[in-house]
Amino acid sequence: MQCPACRHPESHVLESRSADLGRSVRRRRVCLRCHERFTTYERVEVIPLTVVKRDGRRESFSRSKVFHGLSQACEKTTVTPEQVNLIVEDVENLLQQRNYREITSKDLGELVLDRLGQLSDVAYIRFASVYGQFASVEDFSAILQLLKKRSGEALRLRPNLSTPEP
Numbered sequence: 257m258q259c260p261a262c263r264h265p266e267s268h269v270l271e272s273r274s275a276d277l278g279r280s281v282r283r284r285r286v287c288l289r290c291h292e293r294f295t296t297y298e299r300v301e302v303i304p305l306t307v308v309k310r311d312g313r314r315e316s317f318s319r320s321k322v323f324h325g326l327s328q329a330c331e332k333t334t335v336t337p338e339q340v341n342l343i344v345e346d347v348e349n350l351l352q353q354r355n356y357r358e359i360t361s362k363d364l365g366e367l368v369l370d371r372l373g374q375l376s377d378v379a380y381i382r383f384a385s386v387y388g389q390f391a392s393v394e395d396f397s398a399i400l401q402l403l404k405k406r407s408g409e410a411l412r413l414r415p416n417l418s419t420p421e422p
């Protein structure tokens with residue numbers, strides 16, 4: 257950290273303290289050249305993420321929106337709100353770690369579905385249909401076949417996907 261007085265690049269940390277309710281660290285430093293004392297703050301960088309929708313519109317990533325959509329898909333299934341929260345957190349962490357600035361709603365949906373599919377087939381189908389993950393009827397049938405194979409049982413689904421029932 258460059259000294260604000262003489263621009264020397266090296267300083268010595270005298271004291272580190274948690275600040276901003278643990279969201280940052282405050283460090284008291286002394287310049288190794290001119291002995292000027294100064295303070296720095298260290299924070300986790302939160303990269304703003306933009307979601308590009310199918311029609312090209314852009315909006316900021318909203319964890320509450322994903323949580324809400326996911327909760328709806330998981331209604332009356334075995335998936336708990338805690339599990340929903342974990343999926344959202346997991347996806348958000350992954351995007352932060354990979355330094356994503358932008359993601360299509362389709363890719364975002366797939367990340368959620370990867371995790372949801374391990375918990376509930378019904379919630380999976382609901383989320384996928386609501387979020388338009390299926391480009392075509394063929395696409396949808398393929399997913400159904402895959403799920404049937406995996407669970408070894410037929411899924412009881414209504415033909416009308418807008419009102420699926422567990």
Ligand SMILES: [Zn+2]
Nearest residue numbers: 259262287290
């Ligand atoms: Zn200095």
